[in-house]
Amino acid sequence: MNAVDPGMAAAAAGARPLLRARRRSFFDKNRNTLVGFASVAATLALWEACWQGGLIPPLFFSGPSAIAVRFVELIADGTLAKHAAYSGKNFIIGFVLAVIVAVPLGVVLGWYRLALAAFDPLINALYAMPRIALYPLFIIWFGIGIGSKIFIVFLSAVLPILINTLAGVRNIDADLLKAARAFCATDRQIFTSVALPYSVPFILTGIRQGVAHGLIGVIVGEIFAGSEGLGFMISYAGQLFQTDTLLVGVLVTATAGIVLTALAARLQRYFQRWKPEHVGN
Numbered sequence: 001m002n003a004v005d006p007g008m009a010a011a012a013a014g015a016r017p018l019l020r021a022r023r024r025s026f027f028d029k030n031r032n033t034l035v036g037f038a039s040v041a042a043t044l045a046l047w048e049a050c051w052q053g054g055l056i057p058p059l060f061f062s063g064p065s066a067i068a069v070r071f072v073e074l075i076a077d078g079t080l081a082k083h084a085a086y087s088g089k090n091f092i093i094g095f096v097l098a099v100i101v102a103v104p105l106g107v108v109l110g111w112y113r114l115a116l117a118a119f120d121p122l123i124n125a126l127y128a129m130p131r132i133a134l135y136p137l138f139i140i141w142f143g144i145g146i147g148s149k150i151f152i153v154f155l156s157a158v159l160p161i162l163i164n165t166l167a168g169v170r171n172i173d174a175d176l177l178k179a180a181r182a183f184c185a186t187d188r189q190i191f192t193s194v195a196l197p198y199s200v201p202f203i204l205t206g207i208r209q210g211v212a213h214g215l216i217g218v219i220v221g222e223i224f225a226g227s228e229g230l231g232f233m234i235s236y237a238g239q240l241f242q243t244d245t246l247l248v249g250v251l252v253t254a255t256a257g258i259v260l261t262a263l264a265a266r267l268q269r270y271f272q273r274w275k276p277e278h279v280g281n
Contacts, residue, residue: 044064047063047064048063048064048065050063051063051064051065051066052065058243059241059243060243061243061247062243062244062247066244067244067247067248067251069244070244070245070248071248074245074248079233080233080248080252082228083228083229083230083232083233083249084230084252086228086229086230087218087219087222087229087230087231087253088256089146090146090149090150090153090218090221090222090229091153091214091215091218093150093153094149094150094151094152094153094154094156094157094214094217094218095153095154095157095210095211095214097150097154097158098153098154098157098158098161098210098214099157099161099207099210101154101158101162102157102158102159102161102162102165102206102210103161103165103203105162105165106161106162106163106164106165106166106168106169106203106206107165107169107196107199109162109166109169110165110166110167110168110169110170110199111169116166116170123159123162123163126159127159127163131155131156132220135152135220135221135224136224138151138152138155138221139224139225144225144226144227148221148225149218149221149222149226149229152217152218152220152221153214153217153218153221154217155217156210156213156214156216156217157210157211157213157214157217158210159213160206160209160210160213161203161206161207161209161210162206163206164202164203164205164206164209165199165202165203165206167202168198168199168200168201168202168203169198169199169202171202172198172199201268204264204267204268205268207264207267208261208264208265208268211257211260211261211264212257212261215253215256215257215260218230218231219231219234219253222235223235230249230252230253231249233245233249234246234249234250237249
């Protein structure tokens with residue numbers, strides 16, 4: 001019988017707790033993601049079971065397998081790509097315009113109190129107003145082409161970005177401003193080294209919210225007056241009781257929103273380090 005080397009046995013015994021610790025570390029690190037995937041998988045499994053069991057009327061809803069089949073069909077014949085490209089173009093143009101307008105305007109309004117006093121009632125009125133009621137008016141102004149869709153996306157996204165940017169500038173730590181002025185910093189230096197870096201996390205929070213509002217805007221705009229786009233596809237499928245096609249459009253839009261919001265959240269975490277530390281730290 002071969003003798004066991006005591007050193008090797010001790011090394012193996014020491015490696016087992018390390019392996020268990022690594023496994024625990026992996027699950028601890030990815031716990032939220034794993035729980036989320038498990039929750040989605042369980043929901044889909046229950047949904048599919050109800051669909052296969054005939055508990056869901058096909059006229060009013062659909063099942064995951066039917067939606068997946070219809071998704072493949074729409075991909076194969078190019079229909080989904082055409083509608084998604086049209087909606088994507090409307091969203092990108094409208095959202096970029098919203099960022100270009102909202103960020104500088106929010107900085108100016110946050111920095112100059114008199115400007116804020118002049119524009120604050122208008123911003124509050126636009127934000128509180130049910131903007132969907134104005135969409136027929138936008139269609140009258142811009143027609144049923146791409147212009148009305150872009151403007152609806154712009155208006156939907158610009159206010160969240162503007163308000164968050166304004167809040168970021170208005171909530172700059174007073175001690176940071178006092179410290180900068182104590183070192184005889186000019187207004188330009190204060191703005192570039194304190195105000196703008198401090199506001200970046202707020203701006204990115206507004207962009208995250210603007211993504212969701214902009215996607216809602218593009219779908220609503222295409223539902224109101226459109227002959228292309230995911231919103232039109234959803235609306236047309238609903239009129240024909242094609243629930244699987246309708247849900248393909250909804251799920252594609254939701255997936256785009258999840259991906260874009262996750263990218264914005266990642267950017268926000270990256271630029272969080274731009275925010276200056278409190279002078280007392």
